[in-house]
Structure formats: C-alpha cells, structure tokens
Amino acid sequence: MFACLYLPRPASSAPDRGKTGARGIPHATHAAHATYATHEPYATLVQIARDFSPRVETHGDRTVTLDISGLGSLIGEPRSIGEELRRTAADAGLGVHVAVAASSTAAILLAHARAGLTVVARGDEASALAPLPLRVLTQLGFGLWTLDSRPDQNLEPKAQNLESTAQSPEQLTRWGLRTLGDLAALPSSELSARLGQTGLRWQRWARGEEVRPLVPAGVAESFEESLDLEWPIDGLEPLSFVLARLFEPLCDRLERGDRGAVVLRVTLTLVTSARSATVELHERVVELPAPMRDARVLRTLALLDLESNPPPAAIDRVAVAVDVTEGRVLQFGLFARALPTDTLATLLARLGALMGSDHVGAPSLVDTHRPGAFAMAKFDPPRTFTIPPSPLPNPQSRIPHHTSAAVLRRFRSPIPARVVLEQGRPVRVTTDRRGCAGGRVERSEGPWRSSGDWWLPSSIVDRPESIVDKRSTLPHATSPWNCDEWEVALNDGTTYRISHARDVDAWFVDGMVD
C-alpha cells in the first residue's frame, strides 16, 4: 500500500507543473532533492513521510509518496494510517491532501484531485479514478512523468514525451473524452494505434496501474566527524590515533551509503592564548585521485599531508570531513597486473612526502630537439592493456629517434670540459671534476648539430646568465641553444656524450653512455 501527501499551492500560485529548466525540461527529482529540501514546508513534508516510512519517494516540490506496507501492525487500518499522516501534517502547520491506495499512481492522482483524506481499497483503484476529470493528467504531468522514468535515465530524450504529456488531455477532450474512466475504457489496441506507447501509458495511469516500483530517495547526508580533545595534543603521532578514531566511523558510513571520498578536509583547531579573541584553525584539503573509503588509507594520506604542513601549535579539536561521490566498480583485466587505486594514491603521497612531489611521476618526452629535455607526468598506469601496433615514424616530430641502444646517464648540470681537437675531432677530454677526470679519446662519433629557441625575444637571449645556465637542460629551460654533440670513448673505457656550445665556444660533458 502507498500513501501520497500533496501540499497544495496557495490559490494565487501557478498550477503544479514541477520545477522546469531550459526548454521546459524538468530537473531530475532525485538530483534536485537538495534544492527542494531548502524549501521549508516541503522539507517538513518529506520529514513527516520519513517519520512514517524509510521508503519515501519525492515528485516535484509538493508531492511525496511513501510505502506504508507493514505499518498496519503498528498503527492499524490504511484509513488510520492516512488519518495519522494528516493529523501529523496538520500539527506541523501543513494542510495536506492524503490519499492511500494500492498503487502509487492512484494515490498520487487522488491526492491531487481530492482534498482531505481518500482511502481506496485494493482493486478499486480504477473505479475510484474513473470520475476524475482528464485535466488531472495535465496538472500532474510532471509527477506522472517522473513515475514513468527511472531516476538514472537521462532526461533530455524525454523532453518530447513531456511536451506530448502536457498537450494530450486537450487532444483527448476533442475525442469526446471527459474523465479518466472514459480513457480507461478505450480499447488499448486502438489507443496504441493512434497515440503509440504514450497513449498506453496515459491509459495505465487512468486505470491506476503501477508503472514502476517505488524508488526511495536518498537522504542528503553530511560526512563529517569531529572530536574535542580533553587535553591539547602536540605532534603527529598522537594525532594519528585521533584521526583513526574519526575515520573509522566515517568510513563505515561511507560504506553503508556506497559512497567514496574524493576530497578530504582536515580542520585542526589550535590552542591560542586566553586573551586571543579569535580561534586559530589549521585547515588542510587533500584531493584524492580516486573515490576511496578505506579508513587506514585516508588516515595515512591526512598524516602525510600534515607531515609536510604541520600545525604551528598544539591541537584542541580535530574535525574531518569528506566530499563524496558514488562508489566505483572496477574491473581489472585477467592478465594485467594492476595497482589498486587507493594503494597507488598512498604510494604517490608517501613518495611525494619523501622525495618531493615534483620528483615523483612518469617520464614523458617533450617535442623538441633540446638536449635532455623531458617532462614529468602524473604516474597513472592505464588499467587496461592492449598491445599497440608499432607506430610508424613521424617525420614531423622533433623528438629524436635514436637507432642505437645506447642509454645515457645525463648530468642535469653539464660539466665544463677542456677538449683538444685534431682535424676537427676531439682527441682528448679532461675536466676538473673528481670522478670524471677524462682522458685520451680512442673513438669518437659526431658531431650532431642542433639549435633552437633562437627565435625567442632578445630580452631572454641576452639576459646575463652563466654559461652553465645557458646550457641548462632542465625541463623549464627556455634559453636558446646551439651545440654540436659528440660521443667519445676514452681510454679508461668510459663513453661520454660531450657537446660544444657554439655560441660561447665552450665544451661540456653532458653525460655518459651506460
């Protein structure tokens, strides 16, 4: 059995067509619940319904349906339940229409059409609806339309149906129909032939047939926990115990609600002097790479963040809150080894705290000829694995295409060197750097000439920087370069990559082949 509570509009208000957005399309009932809940009488109406049953569905901003099955043993007959609902609403200052029927469709129609309390016995829905005028369908277009769609359906494709819903009763009136009973009595096949599935849907509404099960609306829950400490704590170790105590119930609630945290907010109220009028807060926000609800992971991430940004004073009160999203379902491949997302997030956070967040990531190439240019990308290995076809070489790409298997150890700051040339080729390389003394060149390959960024503004080119800075290979380097690169094998067995900066006529050791 279902009960419907309808809060009629004041006489001066527009008829109940529901809240509509652009192009007359109504907002989703469930998605817009939070907005409606700010409407105070409506929030009271929903709260009254929730006091009676946990299975409550909202339609528009004035209609609430609730499942009253099982209330019989507690309150009594359906009429008693309806009277109790009406009395409770009246006590809250709401003059509502109440209808009780075996189908939610019939309950909604009756609640909108009749004031006071209407109770229909099971099986009498069609006869109870029969005398109602067809314009009820127009008035309830929004409510019935939402009944006919699933909450997760996209609303855009339904716009056409809504327009036809709003216009249909006029069309049916031209057929000579006056009441829902007239519509219910029409042969379904003939109605379908003329109006299609839409006509059949109207007829099912007119007959009071259930079009879909009741979909309970979720409760807008805030996921926050806080703890006032008896004694102030100083340091992260005692704080970790407090955080564990806060995160465990929070994650239990996330688990029950099938929600995952995407943003973690930690607010620490710090100890201030007695004379200080303001409360000093230490707030940290951690954006999580994926929805998660593991208390241990959340605590670790919060602690790692606080380790990097410790509070300046002892802590009086700890509050944690999370922004939530729907839980996720992951499907890993059978053959690919995958890192769980929360494990990966913790790993990256821990490594970031240890090495610096800009020193942890995945290497990526930059489309330039600049020696040693690279960029760091976020490490997020793909979840799926497919063997890609061998890419064809792109003649337009400026990323160097090496054919040898030589891998370089590159000095991020090239080492200044002295190079002796014979017939234009290096024959001796020496440096002042310990461990990189150099020696006689036994074999050499090169030169490979490259230059770039000379088209940049002169203010950048002529800035007073050292030679080493001009040859900087850091990814953010923007100065021009013009160099010849060589690979030289020395008599000590080491193979170096050296370069001649042509602009400044200086030699550098860029790295060594290994």
Place this chain on the structure above:
Amino acid sequence: MLASAKDPALSERSESKGREYLESLLRDRKLDHTLTRGSDPLHPGSDPTRWLVPTGIAELDARLDGGLPRGHLSEVIGPRSSGRLAILVSALAGATSRGEAVALIDPLDMFDPVSASATFQGGADFQRMLWIRGESSCSARVSLSSEYGTLQKSLDRAVKALNIVLQAGGFGLVALDLGEVAAQTVKRLPYTTWLRLQRVIEGSETACVLIGSEPIARSSGGVTVQLTPGQTARVVRARKMESDDHVRVPLSAAAC
C-alpha cells in the same frame, strides 16, 4: 638399509625420493629459493618463464634461464659504459610492453628519458614507469666531504623510497640505480638494509634489481649480472658461476 645396500637401484630410488621430499619441504617453507629458481614457488608446476622478468636481450636471457627472477633481489654490476643501464632499460621497457608497472629509483637524477625512448618503443610505455628522482648531483661519484652528506642523504632517501615501492607491491620490476654512487658510500649502509628489502619482496611478483659498480647485495634466488668493460656479461648464481660464456651487451656505435 640392508636391502638398499644390496640393491643399488633401490638405493638410488629412495635417495631420489628423499631428495624430492627434502626439496619440497624447503620449497614449502621458502627456506631455499635456489631450488625453485625459475618457477613460481606458490605454483611449482606452473610455467617457469612466467616467474621471470626477461631483460629483452636474447643472449643474456638465455644465460639467465629466461630472465631476472621475481620475488628476489638481483644486481647488475660493472664499470661505467659497460651496459648496465642498457640492460635495465631494456628490462623496464619489456615489462611495460607486457602491461606491467615498473619503477626506477634514481638517487642522483641521471636517467635520460630521451635516450631511453629508443628502447621504449613498440608496446613499451613510459606511462607505466614510475620514476623517482633524487637530487641531481653536479658530478659523478661524488666523494668530496662537503658533498658527502648530501649524497648520503640522497642514498638514504632512495633506499627508503625503494622500500615504500616494494611494500606497495603491484610492480613487475623495481630498480635502484646506484651506478654512479661511490661504492664506499653504498657500503656504509647497514647490510640489514638489503636483508629487509629481500624479505619485503619474498614471494611477491616483483623483481628487484640493483645497479652498481661493485657487488651490493643479492638474495639467494637472485642473480648477479657482472659486466666487463668489453660490454660482455657473465651471470653469477648461488649454485654455480657461469664465467666462460660471456654475453655481449649492445652499446652505442662509439663504444663498440
């Protein structure tokens, strides 16, 4: 005893059974991984090559019976320009081309993605490679007293990072590049460091590789690939030393 003494075949059979039983006991208790070398200790009958990480260099893989063993600490050692990094990058690229995540801990920030990109082709993917960079050093093998503290700190952080990565799991291959860190500095680390790391990866699907100029550490089931200046390699194991057949490691045109 009397029967076995009289019947040599029976004696040999019972000895064989006893050996099998002993090996299975050791395998179950994970007391000696050299007995399970090349196969999954959890699934002894499985394909042994699935429990290995190929280096991608055919000759070397043949000497390694398929590749570097998972769940063990191995090392690639040799002087500069002997091909240590080439072997490592080849193994990293091969693992990513099979869809595995890999990690490289680079304490001195010397890895060059541009030169490595030649190896990371085909199905290999930098996206699956976690690169942990330390503080860049101005020179190789820093040993000046003024810079020693910085280097030691970098090394300590790198070992901690390695520990964190191995504990997280999920990586097919994890490498720590100590090729340009002075051997004396590495030796200052407590030896228990490597034992602890060995315990972390034991039984896991991660192969851990240390790159160095001198022997650092190797677990019982791990291998040592020792490279020489002539770009040849020999493989050293716990049970035998294969020193005769050297493997040539491809390097640059200048080096060869």
